[in-house]
Amino acid sequence: MPKLYIEEFVGITNRLETLPLAFAIQKEYGHEIILDWRELDSFEVEGTRQGRVTWLTKLGAERVRNCDEAVFVGLRGKKILLRSLDGPPQRLDPIYMQIPSKLHLKQQLADDIRSTFAQVAERPVVGLHIRHGDFQVVDPESYSITGYEWPAVPIWWYEKTMEALVRKNKDICFFLSCTGDPDSHGALTKNFDVLTLPVGSHYGYKNDSNDHRSTVNPVADLFALACCPVVLATPISCYSHWAANVLGIPATCILPIPGATKDCPQAGKVNIFGSRLPRWHQVCRFGAEVTMMDNNFIDIELIHGADTSWL
Numbered sequence: 001m002p003k004l005y006i007e008e009f010v011g012i013t014n015r016l017e018t019l020p021l022a023f024a025i026q027k028e029y030g031h032e033i034i035l036d037w038r039e040l041d042s043f044e045v046e047g048t049r050q051g052r053v054t055w056l057t058k059l060g061a062e063r064v065r066n067c068d069e070a071v072f073v074g075l076r077g078k079k080i081l082l083r084s085l086d087g088p089p090q091r092l093d094p095i096y097m098q099i100p101s102k103l104h105l106k107q108q109l110a111d112d113i114r115s116t117f118a119q120v121a122e123r124p125v126v127g128l129h130i131r132h133g134d135f136q137v138v139d140p141e142s143y144s145i146t147g148y149e150w151p152a153v154p155i156w157w158y159e160k161t162m163e164a165l166v167r168k169n170k171d172i173c174f175f176l177s178c179t180g181d182p183d184s185h186g187a188l189t190k191n192f193d194v195l196t197l198p199v200g201s202h203y204g205y206k207n208d209s210n211d212h213r214s215t216v217n218p219v220a221d222l223f224a225l226a227c228c229p230v231v232l233a234t235p236i237s238c239y240s241h242w243a244a245n246v247l248g249i250p251a252t253c254i255l256p257i258p259g260a261t262k263d264c265p266q267a268g269k270v271n272i273f274g275s276r277l278p279r280w281h282q283v284c285r286f287g288a289e290v291t292m293m294d295n296n297f298i299d300i301e302l303i304h305g306a307d308t309s310w311l
Helices: 012-016 019-029 107-118 155-168 218-225 238-246 277-286
Strands: 003-006 032-035 043-045 062-064 080-082 103-105 125-130 173-178 230-232 252-256 267-270
Touching: 003 019, 012 218, 012 238, 019 032, 019 080, 103 107, 103 218, 107 218, 125 155, 125 238, 155 230, 155 252, 173 218, 218 238, 230 238, 238 252, 238 277
Parallel strands: 003 032, 003 080, 062 080, 125 173, 125 230, 230 252
Antiparallel strands: 043 103, 252 267
């Protein structure tokens, strides 16, 4: 049986995005999928096994970084080191939403998520994903994406948007998922009713740099964020994409509009549950399918709590 390996070449949700292509290759050519991921002590991927990628593993392997149909048809019988986040749409579109059901969070972490949201069982919940680290603020005075591959959202945009949502429904609370330490966002955690998951992370990434490190277990945090019916997202982030558009329940994403300022913190909404990552990137880069919101967010429903029934 030919083997297909996926190692830790990017963050966890980008690696999840390689799985549809891996399973498409398995379906066509019978490859065994082997994951060298440290997070597999937090969840399992049905139809794969855990293993190690070494120099011997890499010897003679086909390194697949960009996979179109021509590359795909040449993979029969080959040992593969997979690093492609995309592939032929005709291969991936039919199976993409089969992947979430293959991901199984460990029972203790699922119980931790349920107990966290049980504290606010009668209240509407809005998810909040703040991605900094390798995502950086281009202009502190306005939200800008021009000239930067991974633009972060300024904290003031989240604060202004949260204020507007609380004006609409004073009973809502927020679930915060972020890189780094949630307590570092004092303007948010002190001024709003904010929940975080009390599950520490024991993972180090990128040679212990701060780009991907979080104080909260990133896998459990992702599954928790995917329980939220509305998510203030980080545009372009694959983590926001998986939480809102792939895993868990369908979510309405609220996004900053490029050019938003403190005085005019423009926001838009988008619903693209079941879509692959390229569509999310199109939405975030070019505004495709984004509906502009007014300052009162009249088109957003803020009545639903977190849904943990799918865990």
